[in-house]
Amino acid sequence: MHRREALKSLAILTGGAVLVPSCNFEKEDILAAYQNLNVTESMCKLLAQIADTIIPPGNIQGAGDLAVQDFILVMVNDCVQADQQGMFTKGLQGFDNFSKEEAGSKFSKLEPADKEKVVAQGLSISEEDADAGKKTILEFLRITKRFTIQGYMMSEYIMTQVKPYHLIPGEYNGAVLINSISNPKING
């Protein structure tokens, strides 16, 4: 986290947000912590809502409660190939337009059920038939879903309070009858 911490300290020193020049049509400032992505604060909020639609809140907290969007941005910024980073940013930028086309409104204005429909529709875009814009939405959602699941399941909350992770997994048993395993159902 050194880079991000450094940027934060710099922000404090300069008395405000650290800005990098934006090279797209967004008027909003680009978040400097993700230097490989052109992501603004409102895009980050939109991403949180998409993640929260993929894994919604309930008895157990959802992706939004756990701020999984931060993890998604870290992973896409640091670990994903450049062409995929481009698709991700474009897809996120274009997602509200896609939402308007599919459901007649910006994503944030939709009811949860409609949000789910929009995301489901995006994920069911045909790889063969769709135009470039639609394919970008598909790729963006695939990346987002993958890291939403990873960030959610590998979060401190899930790994300590819901499905505790054990550094010591116990002695090996090489023949466990599956129907002898009784895991209490976790009600999401």
Add this chain to the structure above:
Amino acid sequence: MANFNIDATAERTFQAIVIGSGLSGSWAAKELCEHGVKTLVIERGRDVKHLHDYPTTNMLPYEFEHRGQLTNQIKEENPVVSRCYAFREDAMHFFVKDKEHPYVQDKPFDWIRGYQVGGKSLLWARQVQRWSDFDFEGPARDGFAVDWPIRYKEIAPWYSHVEKFAGVSGNKDGLANLPDGEFLPGFELNIVEKYFQEQLKKHYGDTRHMILARCAHITGNLEYYQQQGRAKCQSRNLCHRGCPFGGYFSANASTLPWAEKTGNMTLRTHAVVHSIIYDEAKGKATGVRIVDANTKQMEEYFADVIFVNAAALNTNLILLNSTSSRFPNGLGNDSGLLGKYVAFHNYRAGISAEYEGHSEYTTSGGRPTSGYFPRFRNLYKQETDFLRGYAAGFTASRSNYADQSGIGMPLKEELLNPSKYSNWNIGSHMMGETIPKETNFVALSKEEKDAWGIPLLKVNVEYDDNDEKMIKDYQQQMTEMFEKAGFTNIRVRDDKRAPGLDIHEMGGVRMGKDPKTSLLNKDHQLHACPNVYVTDGACMTSTSTQNPSLTYMAFAARAAHHAMKNQKWGKV
């Protein structure tokens, strides 16, 4: 040297110097110190103290920013080490980064290194299979390299010696080509691995075996290991981070603290060895020149006996750089063969498959080892159009996973209560013996030096036709065995990896009977400078198919005792 005086010389004089604090060097140090020899251990990197310097050992998955994954930046800056399976977010700090320590790849070679106290003993895969005379007699029988000057019976007691102290878990399998040792209780093969054992028996009688791989983990005799401050392996499978239990053998957890406890060991870290000092008048080596890694000042240390355990290729580098008028081409290099006949293990091929049977079973808990195929090819006689053969790993596993097709609450419920089981996934990888050749060699760069003024190592090592044939044979034979066992979706691979990524590089300072065709004698002494011993991978005459570390440990202990019995020791 400026400010050089008698007192400084006395302070810098020991009975023995061990170059390298890793797996083999720490064994030499442990044996020497335990028997009262004042020993200086020289390490080029930083200290890594057991328990204190394992920063990630108890970190939970969510505490890693990228959940273990490497970032693009790290991969771009470190193309070589990033190819190593263990170079991940949790253990990166124990590996040499590409730019810090450059070398010259005359041919592609992935040189994986760990420059710190303990070396790669923190990072190894902990597999410890003994050699047998099927291995030691290989070169003589098949007409390559030179005959090993030793046989199994000479090394067997030293295998026992190191197995007992290091802690080796395994089963007594009664196989002629993979001798049994001093074993702590073995881990368990799972139901499908046992099924495969039965299938081998059914189709191949007693000619092919798949056994539980012996590994350097403590599984019993716990009071004995308490003396080392080590405890039972907890099957965490987080070994590369350093183990807070000392459950597996590392120099840091075992041999080095043991040596230190005697009061006879001095550890000099941040000391890059430049060369070994040869005294023409005395006709022997008298010490070691180091360059302080931080100040870059040269210093000299003196001793009666010197052990070179810098890890295979760096041991070559040090000897090649140790020139004098007696040895203009490197210490002990009268034969001109120093740096030549480097070999490795061929890990290029693998196979995967699925098994639909035993679907009512799964496994639980952790296990730090797997199954192992000892070599069956060309074992008793030559039977193929290539020399030697291969060992192989073998694993069956299955996972409980979530169907991730949906979104919303159905997806969340499924993630929290995964309903799916994969088929049993079957996997194996080859470990092929390669034939040492004069054309596979390392040498010093004439132009380029590192930041400490030491010539860069040029590596010139490649596969040959024998290796290519062996890859095909492994793929064919494993496919046949997998088909007979009823496995499906069988896929063979050849990942075309460069030599080196096996991290089993060996040779260059080989043992042999004749000083004209080898560098070291049967007791690991340089023929031409017998107070210098080499007991790491550099000494290997041939490679066999077993993971070599156990053999280095046994060699180091044996050579240390040879030195204590046969060398002239001064007082300190």
